[in-house]
Amino acid sequence: MSERTVVYRFKEGIYINLTNRCPNLCTFCIKTKWAMQFDGHNLDLEGKEPSAQEILDLLYRQLQASPAKQIVFCGYGEPTMRLDTVLQVGQALKQHTAYPSFKIRLNTNGLGNLINHRNIVPELKTAVDIVYVSLNAENETLWKQLLRPAPGYEQGYNSVKEFIRSCAQAGFEQVAASCVENTGANPQAVKELALSLGASFNDREYLK
Numbered sequence: 001m002s003e004r005t006v007v008y009r010f011k012e013g014i015y016i017n018l019t020n021r022c023p024n025l026c027t028f029c030i031k032t033k034w035a036m037q038f039d040g041h042n043l044d045l046e047g048k049e050p051s052a053q054e055i056l057d058l059l060y061r062q063l064q065a066s067p068a069k070q071i072v073f074c075g076y077g078e079p080t081m082r083l084d085t086v087l088q089v090g091q092a093l094k095q096h097t098a099y100p101s102f103k104i105r106l107n108t109n110g111l112g113n114l115i116n117h118r119n120i121v122p123e124l125k126t127a128v129d130i131v132y133v134s135l136n137a138e139n140e141t142l143w144k145q146l147l148r149p150a151p152g153y154e155q156g157y158n159s160v161k162e163f164i165r166s167c168a169q170a171g172f173e174q175v176a177a178s179c180v181e182n183t184g185a186n187p188q189a190v191k192e193l194a195l196s197l198g199a200s201f202n203d204r205e206y207l208k
């Protein structure tokens with residue numbers, strides 16, 4: 001297997017594979033289906049999560065080679081499992097005036113407040129411009145069925161909704177909630193919920 005990938009290009013962005021840990025086990029998650037591979041990259045960190053400095057060094061190298069529209073905190077895993085690293089990297093990027101062209105985006109399952117036992121939105125605001133939240137269900141029963149949260153996160157649906165509402169109120173450049181198609185959820189109902197929470201809505205393809 002090829003060496004672990006921490007930072008990679010996809011479409012117009014540079015993606016950061018921050019962690020493989022996640023409190024959910026979504027029925028539609030591709031990380032196990034695709035054996036931790038994505039777009040030719042091995043995203044299996046094998047427990048060796050990158051430090052903030054390793055990530056920044058890799059990002060600066062990428063940005064020197066060519067610009068990017070977005071830098072995205074992503075997985076295969078839930079980035080807010082490593083909130084401190086998200087904050088360190090995001091804040092350092094924002095202070096790095098040599099590369100002002102990109103926006104910084106967080107892709108999250110919305111459980112960051114439960115994971116970190118506090119409201120993380122004010123801290124995220126110092127490090128991130130855009131927040132994409134994977135919402136995926138129009139009610140709690142379906143959310144539990146589809147996202148299969150670990151013990152301790154079973155009541156997470158309300159926390160995810162509250163997280164989206166707080167982000168929308170905090171003045172990020174964009175806050176979007178998404179729904180994966182063809183899972184049994186009703187994308188139109190999820191869209192209406194997202195809009196009622198103050199977010200925009202993204203439809204996502206079910207990847208096989």
Ligand code: SF4
Nearest residue numbers: 022024025026029109
């Ligand atoms: S929240 Fe994301 S990383 Fe976690 S299981 Fe679901 S799809 Fe996979």
